[in-house]
Amino acid sequence: MKKILFSFLLLSQLAFAQENNISNQKNMELGAFSISLKVKDIKKSVEFYEKLGFTYKGGNIDQNWIVLKNGNTVIGLFQGFIEENTLTFNPGWDQLASEVNPFTDVREIQKKLKEKGMKIDREANETTKGPEYIVLTDPDGNSILIDQHR
Helix, strand or coil: CHHHHHHHHHHHHHHHHHHCCCCCCCCCCCCEEEEEEECCCHHHHHHHHHHCCCEEEEEEHHHCEEEEEECCEEEEEECCCCCCCEEEEECCECCCCCECCCCCCHHHHHHHHHHCCCCCCECCCCCCCCCEEEEEECCCCCEEEEEECC
C-alpha cells in the first residue's frame, strides 16, 4: 500500500512538473538549507531539540544563537536576533557546512531573481565581494534569507 501511494505521489509530481514546465528549468544553486527559528529561551529550545536527536554544530549559546544538526537537517536557534522563523540558504556551503567550489555568489542569485521579476526586500551590495546576504518574502509572508558567509 505504501509503495502504491508513493508511486502515485511521484507520478502526480512529475505530471504537475511537466504541465507547468518545471522539469525543464535549471535549478538555481542556493547552497545549504536550514531553518532559522526565533526562540524565547534558547537553553530550553536546545534541550528540546537535543531530545529529538539534534547535536551541536556551531554557534555560541552565550551569545543567544546556536546551530544544531540531525542527519542532513540543520536548524539555527536565535534568541533576540530575528523577528520571525526564516528559511535560510547559504551559498558556498553544503549540508555539512563544508565549502563548495565553485558556487553561485549571492549577488548573481540576486541578479537572476530580479530578472525573473522577484521583489528583493533587502538587496546585496553588487559592488562588493565576499560575505553578503539578501532577504525576500514568499507569497505567504515567509521570510527567506540567502546568506553567503565567504
